Each structure stands twice: as C-alpha cells, then as structure tokens.
Amino acid sequence: MQTLKKGMSAEMIYKLLLMGHLVGDFYVQSDKMAAKKKKDKRVLRKHCIYYMLSLLFLCSVVITKEEVLPFVLLVFGMGVIHEIIDSAKIRIENKTKHRHDIFLLLVDQCLHIAILFGGCFLLGLKGGEYANLFGKRLDFSFISRETSVLLGILICAEPASLLVKMVLNKLSEETERLHREASNLIIAEYNPQTGSVIGILEREIIFILGIIGQFGTIGFVLAAKSLARYKQLEDQQFAEKYIVGTLLSSFLAIICAVIIKNYFFS
Structure with a gap:
C-alpha cells in the first residue's frame, strides 16, 4: 500500500x-x-515570472518539506x-x-515539457503521500x-484553440487574397472570438463524452454545430476552413480523451 501511494504521489x-x-x-x-513579449524583453520576463508562480501554486500542495529547496530550484531554473x-523562438519566427x-x-x-519533467526526475521530486489543501489532507487515490x-479540460481549451487557429490561418493565407471580395460578407458576419468560444465548448463536450465512453453522441454535437452554420457553408472558402477546423478540433479532443482515459486514470 505504501508503494502504491508513493507511485501515485510521483x-x-x-x-x-x-x-x-x-x-x-x-x-x-x-x-x-x-x-508584446515579442518586442519587449521586460514583458517576456514578466511572463516567465507568472509561469514560475503558476508552477509554485499548483505543485506546492504535494511537495514535502524535504523537497522544498529542490522544487524551488526547479521552478527558478524553468523560469x-x-x-x-x-x-x-521569437528570433527564429522573425527570421523565417x-x-x-x-x-x-x-x-x-x-522542449518546455521535456525539460520540466527531466528536471523533476533528476532532482528526485516525488511529493508526499497526501495533498495538503486548505488545511485538509487529500489521499491521491481519491x-x-x-x-x-x-488536465484534459485545460489541454482542450486554450492550447488546442491556439493550434486550430494557427492551422486555419496558415490554410487561409493564400486563398484569402483571391477570395477577399467574394468573402467580405462572410468575414463581416463571423466573429473570431465567438468562433473560438464555440470551438472550446465543442472540444470540452467531446472530451467529456469520450471520457465517459459516449463516442456515438459526438455526432449530434457536430450536427448541431453544422446546422448553426448552414447558410455560411455555401461559401466554399468558409466551408473548407470549417471542415478542417471541426475535424482537427474533434481529433484533438478525442485523442486527449483516449490518452487520459487509458494512461492517466489510476
């Protein structure tokens, strides 16, 4: 039992x-x-401080007293x-x-994740047997x-949204110039912020359905989304971007659900 708890804490x-x-x-x-961080190093440094604080806040609940110094070193080093x-990355982006x-x-x-995990492994951080949260001890098994x-919900929201957005922007770079006049109405009616929120909700719903094993229900979610965009689908450029975005978004959510369910559930 002791070994099991140690494994769970790690x-x-x-x-x-x-x-x-x-x-x-x-x-x-x-x-x-x-x-702003691409032009101002002070903003980049500010971002790195926020990054370190995020690591400190989320991981402090499992760090033992003996691991405080190695953990602080890991967080500072990661910053x-x-x-x-x-x-x-910024320099390479500008050059290319x-x-x-x-x-x-x-x-x-x-690179970020590999170095973070590698540093944790090399410093021997394993955490305690219980999480200490607001004065309460929570067993990891629960x-x-x-x-x-x-973790899956976090992945399916902003990170997946950024990836989908970048893929769609890359696909539309060449066709945008050719179809700009024909697509003016569609572009004016389409709010990117609203589309991003819809995409996040779509991925979260698909992820939850995948976790509980209801993959067949995912089709209804996609059908409901398609009905809302029915008239806009008549525009070829919009339809192509819509299909690519929907398929990529669904793929990311399903893959995330499968990995979390099969490899992270204890």
Whole structure:
C-alpha cells in the first residue's frame, strides 16, 4: 500500500507540473502579453515570472518539506530556461517571417515539457503521500482521476484553440487574397472570438463524452454545430476552413480523451 501511494504521489506531481505549465503558458498569458513579449524583453520576463508562480501554486500542495529547496530550484531554473527558449523562438519566427509558426509552437512546447519533467526526475521530486489543501489532507487515490480530467479540460481549451487557429490561418493565407471580395460578407458576419468560444465548448463536450465512453453522441454535437452554420457553408472558402477546423478540433479532443482515459486514470 505504501508503494502504491508513493507511485501515485510521483504521478501526481508530474500531472500538476504539466497543469502548471499549461496555466502559466496559455491561461495567465493574455493575447496582449503574447504579442508584446515579442518586442519587449521586460514583458517576456514578466511572463516567465507568472509561469514560475503558476508552477509554485499548483505543485506546492504535494511537495514535502524535504523537497522544498529542490522544487524551488526547479521552478527558478524553468523560469530562466523558459525565457531562453521563448527568446530563441521569437528570433527564429522573425527570421523565417512566421512561415514555420506551427512547427515552432510544437517544438517549443515539447522542449518546455521535456525539460520540466527531466528536471523533476533528476532532482528526485516525488511529493508526499497526501495533498495538503486548505488545511485538509487529500489521499491521491481519491483525486487522481479528477486531476486527470481537469488536465484534459485545460489541454482542450486554450492550447488546442491556439493550434486550430494557427492551422486555419496558415490554410487561409493564400486563398484569402483571391477570395477577399467574394468573402467580405462572410468575414463581416463571423466573429473570431465567438468562433473560438464555440470551438472550446465543442472540444470540452467531446472530451467529456469520450471520457465517459459516449463516442456515438459526438455526432449530434457536430450536427448541431453544422446546422448553426448552414447558410455560411455555401461559401466554399468558409466551408473548407470549417471542415478542417471541426475535424482537427474533434481529433484533438478525442485523442486527449483516449490518452487520459487509458494512461492517466489510476
């Protein structure tokens, strides 16, 4: 039983580190800050401080007294490395004129997560047997699944939304100039912010349905979304972007649900 709890605590700290990374890199950082940090190093440093605070806040509930110093070193080191990686990414984006933004985003995220997990492993951080939250001791066996679901929800919201948006922007770069006049009405009627919210809700619903094993119900969600855009689907450019966006969005949510359910549920 002791070994099982130790294993759960070690798994929990990796989940919380990933959640801290997602919160710090996608939720605490606004679109305005993401744009400004590319031109102002002070804004980039501010983002890195927020990133470190996110890691500290989310992981402090499982860190033991003996692990406080190694954990603080990990967080500080990740803040410094985060700034270095983001600075390099910004320079490469400027040199390549944003032609490889999607690839750079994926590499950027893989590097952050790999270094974060690698540092945690090398420092031997495993956490305690219980989570200490608001003066209460929570056994990991009771909150492991809930933490996994919350992790999936975080992934399906802002990170997935950014990826889908970047893919659609990349696809429309060439066709936008050719169809701008014909698509003026569609573009004027379409609110990108509303579309982003709809996409997030769509992914979250699909993710939850996937977690509970109701994959057949996903078709009704997609059908309802298509009905709302029925008239706009007559425009070829909009229809192509809509299909790609919907399929990619659904794919990300389903993959996330399958991975969380099969590999993270304890």
